[in-house]
Amino acid sequence: xxxxxxxxxxxxxxxxxxxxxxxxxxxxxxxxxxxxxxxxxxxxxxxxxxxxxxxxxxxxxxxxxxxxxxxxxxxxxxxxxxxxxxxxxxxxxxxxxxxxxxxxxxxxxxxxxxxxxxxxxxxxxxxxxxxxxxxxxxxxxxxxxxxxxxxxxxxxxxxxxxxxxxxxxxxxxxxxxxxxxxxxxxxxxxxxxxxxxxxxxxxxxxxxxxxxxxxxxxxxxxxxxxxxxxxxxxxxxxxxxxxxxxxxxxxxxxxxxxxxxxxxxxxxxxxxxxxxxxxxxxxxxxxxxxxxxxxxxxxxxxxxxxxxxxxxxxxxxxxxxxxxxxxxxxxxxxxxxxxxxxxxxxxxxxxxxxxxxxxxxxxxxxxxxxxxxxxxxxxxxxxxxxxxxxxxxxxxxxxxxxxxxxxxxxxxxxxxxxxxxxxxxxxxxxxxxxxxxxxxxxxxxxxxxxxxxxxxxxxxxxxxxxxxxxxxxxxxxxxxxxxxxxxxxxxxxxxxxxxxxxxxxxxxxxxxxxxxxxxxxxxxxxxxxxxxxxxxxxxxxxxxxxxxxxxxxxxxxxxxxxxxxxxxxxxxxxxxxxxxxxxxxxxxxxxxxxxxxxxxxxxxxxxxxxxxxxxxxxxxxxxxxxxxxxxxxxxxxx
Numbered sequence: 001x002x003x004x005x006x007x008x009x010x011x012x013x014x015x016x017x018x019x020x021x022x023x024x025x026x027x028x029x030x031x032x033x034x035x036x037x038x039x040x041x042x043x044x045x046x047x048x049x050x051x052x053x054x055x056x057x058x059x060x061x062x063x064x065x066x067x068x069x070x071x072x073x074x075x076x077x078x079x080x081x082x083x084x085x086x087x088x089x090x091x092x093x094x095x096x097x098x099x100x101x102x103x104x105x106x107x108x109x110x111x112x113x114x115x116x117x118x119x120x121x122x123x124x125x126x127x128x129x130x131x132x133x134x135x136x137x138x139x140x141x142x143x144x145x146x147x148x149x150x151x152x153x154x155x156x157x158x159x160x161x162x163x164x165x166x167x168x169x170x171x172x173x174x175x176x177x178x179x180x181x182x183x184x185x186x187x188x189x190x191x192x193x194x195x196x197x198x199x200x201x202x203x204x205x206x207x208x209x210x211x212x213x214x215x216x217x218x219x220x221x222x223x224x225x226x227x228x229x230x231x232x233x234x235x236x237x238x239x240x241x242x243x244x245x246x247x248x249x250x251x252x253x254x255x256x257x258x259x260x261x262x263x264x265x266x267x268x269x270x271x272x273x274x275x276x277x278x279x280x281x282x283x284x285x286x287x288x289x290x291x292x293x294x295x296x297x298x299x300x301x302x303x304x305x306x307x308x309x310x311x312x313x314x315x316x317x318x319x320x321x322x323x324x325x326x327x328x329x330x331x332x333x334x335x336x337x338x339x340x341x342x343x344x345x346x347x348x349x350x351x352x353x354x355x356x357x358x359x360x361x362x363x364x365x366x367x368x369x370x371x372x373x374x375x376x377x378x379x380x381x382x383x384x385x386x387x388x389x390x391x392x393x394x395x396x397x398x399x400x401x402x403x404x405x406x407x408x409x410x411x412x413x414x415x416x417x418x419x420x421x422x423x424x425x426x427x428x429x430x431x432x433x434x435x436x437x438x439x440x441x442x443x444x445x446x447x448x449x450x451x452x453x454x455x456x457x458x459x460x461x462x463x464x465x466x467x468x469x470x471x472x473x474x475x476x477x478x479x480x481x482x483x484x485x486x487x488x489x490x491x492x493x494x495x496x497x498x499x500x501x502x503x504x505x506x507x508x509x510x511x512x513x514x515x516x517x518x519x520x521x522x523x524x525x526x527x528x529x530x531x532x533x534x535x536x537x538x539x540x541x542x543x544x545x546x547x548x549x550x551x552x553x554x555x556x557x558x559x560x561x562x563x564x565x566x567x568x569x570x571x572x573x574x575x576x577x578x579x580x581x582x583x584x585x586x587x588x589x590x591x592x593x594x595x596x597x598x599x600x601x602x603x604x605x606x607x608x609x610x611x612x613x614x615x616x617x618x619x620x621x622x623x624x625x626x627x628x629x630x631x632x633x634x635x636x637x638x
Contacts, residue, residue, distance in 0.1 A: 042298045046305035047289070048084045051312060051325055053248040053263035055456065057398075060325050061087070061249075063332055067456050068159065068246075072152045073120060074104040087159070091247070092293035094160040094167065098123050103152050111149075123160065126153045161240050162247040165192035165270060166290040171230050178226060181205060192237045193287060196270065199234055206231035241267040249286075251312060253278045282311055328397050328457065336390040337411065337445060343383025344418075344442035350376035351438065380418065380438050387415045387441070397457060400467050403474045406594065407451050412475075414444035416482035424511070436489050451609075469533040477526025477551060481586055483519030484554065487512060488583035491576045495627045499634070509572065513565070516579050520558040527551040550589030557585045573631045580624045584617050 048062035055067070065087035066076050078086040078100075090097040101120040105113055111129040113121055130153065133146075169190045173179050179186045181201040187194035195202070206228045213219045220228065248263040253276045264272070266286060269279055285308040292301035313322055354372035391412065394402040402408050421437035494508050530551070531541040542548060561578035564570035570578065591613050 042085070042088065042293070043302045044084050044088055044305075046302065046309045047088060049309050049325065049329065050249055050305070051251070051321070053251075054246070057457075058263075058321060058325070059457070060329050060332075063328055063457075066332075068155065069102075072104070072156050073102050078102060088293065090156075090159050091163050092290050094164065097160060101125075103149070103156055105149060123153065123156055127157075155246065158244050158246045161244055161267075163266060163286070163290055164237055164241050165196075165266065166287050167191055167237075169195070169230075169233055171226070171233065173226075178223065178230070181227075189291065192234060192241075193270070193283070195234070202227065202231050202234060238271070242271055244268075250279050250282055278311075282308060285311065324397050327393055331390070331393045331397065331457075334389075336386040336393070337448075340383045340386040340390065341442060341445045343379045343386060344438040344445070347376040347379035347383065347438040348442060350379065376438070383438070383441070384415070384418055384422075387411075387418075391415060394457065401471045401475060403478055404470065406591075407448055409474075409478055409481075409590070410444055410448040410451060412478055413482045413485070414441045414448065416479055417441060417444070417486050420482060420486055424515075436486075436493065440485070440489060450612075469529070469536070473526055473529040473533050476522055476529055480519050480521075480523030480526055480554070481590060483515055483522055484558070484582045484586050487515040487519055487579050488581075488586075490515065491580035491582075492624075495573075495576050495580065495624075495631065499627060499630050509575070512576070512579060513562070516558060516562060516582070519582075520555065520562065523551060523554050523558070527555065546593035547589075550593040554582070554585050554589050557582060573628055573635070577624050577628050580627075581620065584620050587613060587616060 050061045051058045052061055052064045054064050062084040065083040069083040069086055070076055076083060099122050101122050103121050103126050104119050105121050113129055171190055173186050182198045209224045209228055244265050244267045247265050250264045250269050252262060266283060285304050288304040289301050292304060350372045354369045357369045391402050403412050417440045418437040490512055535541045565575045591609055
């Protein structure tokens with residue numbers, strides 16, 4: 001079979017669909033499609049693939065829809081429907097979308113809104129409430145919830161107005177004097193876009209009428225009232241749409257200069273001076289999609305969407321851009337991290353089953369125990385393959401190492417820890433580490449989901465936009481974090497084993513020392529590389545930045561614990577407790593310094609993690625302290 005390119009195949013399929021009604025065998029299929037259209041089902045396949053520039057990079061429409069819906073409503077779906085369906089209804093049927101409860105309000109009682117379980121309200125309700133609170137809006141900086149609500153409301157309003165130039169105008173051309181305003185004759189459908197060639201003439205005629213007869217409408221003839229009303233409506237629509245900057249789906253035409261290579265919204269293109277033929281054709285296809293959706297002609301909507309996608313693919317987007325869009329669509333539909341989390345959780349369940357069987361039978365070689373352990377091994381391997389696929393797709397889509405945001409770092413370390421655990425179990429002959437591999441990975445992925453939902457695949461801040469140093473410095477220091485956390489988990493395990501069994505503290509001391517030493521070396525190397533990067537970017541090697549101090553804190557802590565152990569100043573229990581508390585130091589360096597909101601590493605600022613971080617640190621200190629007390633008492637009894 002000849003491997004035809006995807007655009008050629010799509011064109012052939014569209015052409016074949018057009019021929020189906022002429023074929024006897026295709027009538028049933030066409031009737032089936034028409035039946036689906038008549039029942040209100042819209043095929044959004046091509047619409048969801050349309051590229052849009054948002055948040056600094058080109059992404060498919062379904063990814064854009066999910067991200068925008070989450071910022072407005074706090075959810076990736078609306079009433080159980082995919083975000084792309086909500087977006088299509090918002091763009092192509094704004095009159096109905098205006099009354100859809102989609103804007104999330106955290107404290108509705110503060111805005112005199114009715115209490116609802118889902119805390120979702122319509123654009124009309126929110127706008128009315130915000131209008132009543134104009135005085136408080138002047139001090140919105142002091143009230144973050146007002147700022148967030150205003151941001152969500154404006155984002156939704158921009159979506160509603162994105163294609164307002166295609167909405168029908170409630171105007172009738174009742175007189176020849178109105179028809180003559182159109183140089184090429186009156187259009188069949190009256191909207192801002194179709195009447196655009198006559199706008200200057202309409203405005204001039206309205207200004208002339210106003211100049212002759214003033215503001216007294218009783219002096220106007222019906223035709224003059226129609227012209228003035230027509231001009232006023234055009235002005236209102238333009239005022240509402242000209243500030244629209246969100247739906248950038250018109251790419252720069254081929255051959256544009258570097259300064260002109262900017263994606264535009266339909267409103268930006270329409271009100272600009274450069275109207276190239278390619279962009280005009282895309283706007284016509286977009287108009288066909290709007291009118292087809294509005295009139296319920298969903299087959300025509302699907303065909304227009306296919307034409308729009310094909311036109312962009314042929315004339316505007318390069319092959320690598322199309323492949324990245326397809327990769328992102330694949331990444332969203334497969335959701336490999338979800339399968340990885342299921343795999344790690346299933347492996348953990350099998351490990352618990354094996355532990356329960358071994359504890360009950362006091363035999364390590366029972367068949368059920370062996371089968372459970374093998375099942376855990378297979379599930380962990382499959383989960384790690386899914387995890388690796390996610391990291392690979394993320395790297396290809398973003399064209400950078402997948403460690404540029406806080407979310408990225410958590411996902412990366414959740415893979416590094418199981419991978420290191422597998423290596424230690426294989427080469428160091430320490431199979432007891434394996435049970436903690438899925439535990440650490442599953443727990444880390446759950447934390448990642450709470451940090452960022454949905455996964456926006458965000459672009460880098462300018463301070464990080466250097467792939468060479470990003471790969472060297474950040475990956476190195478994150479591997480150090482992973483080693484430190486793995487050592488902490490092993491130290492916790494040894495302490496628990498000593499409390500509940502007759503295990504000796506020296507059984508795994510060499511392995512614990514080895515992992516902690518590697519964590520110290522990797523963190524120190526990563527910190528030095530970060531200094532070289534800072535010297536290149538900011539002109540100074542070290543500036544006592546909170547991030548730099550956080551990395552230094554890990555180095556100092558591990559140096560103190562390891563040297564105290566080597567010098568004999570710290571005993572077995574103290575050494576295990578010190579390594580166990582390394583998790584607290586890593587958490588403070590990893591997450592804690594981001595809460596300060598200070599320093600040049602502004603890309604890492606986060607909020608909402610303070611209580612969780614404080615709870616984790618408090619729990620860890622109390623837990624390790626309690627284990628130390630129990631072990632000290634146990635040692636005294638001996």
